[in-house]
Amino acid sequence: MSPDDAVGFESDSPILQKINTARELYAVWHADLTQDREIAGLLSSLKEAAGRSFSVMVDLGVVAACMRCEEEEGGSCCGAGIENRYSPVLLLINLLLGKSLPDHRKIPRSCFFLGKRGCTLGARHILCINYLCSKIQGMLDHEALAVLQSTTGKEMDILFAVNEAIKKRLRF
């Protein structure tokens, strides 16, 4: 029995089913998808864009603020259930980026994808990319917010493009 089961928590089965589907898609399609020039280019751009977003968040103190939330203030906003927003294709994109997907929830009452050092995914849902809590909004001045939103906006545009290109290829 997992700690979540012990407190009568929601089942992990919906996300585990999606992870299994993503792994099956990866097994059948990964060579095809990574040899497709458009998709390979988009995956590479997405990796770069996600890295840029993370660097900007480090520079602006957002990553440090989120770490304080997790370690000192009772837990981050990455709550259980957010993982259910993820589709098999978005999880497949993570596998194509070289990320491994977990087989169990590491932190009770937190998102299935939250690890000890933050989010374990390379391609996050737009809800995750776009979310700015009131603490972060209050911490950043107008200029810093504009820089952050412009950077994450580019990441979301590329994520949308790669998601659509893969769905088209798989005829999803």
Ligand code: SF4
């Ligand atoms: S976004 Fe806000 S609430 Fe969520 S972990 Fe960061 S500081 Fe905490």
Ligand code: SF4
């Ligand atoms: S950022 Fe990552 S850990 Fe946090 S809610 Fe989104 S997927 Fe889950």
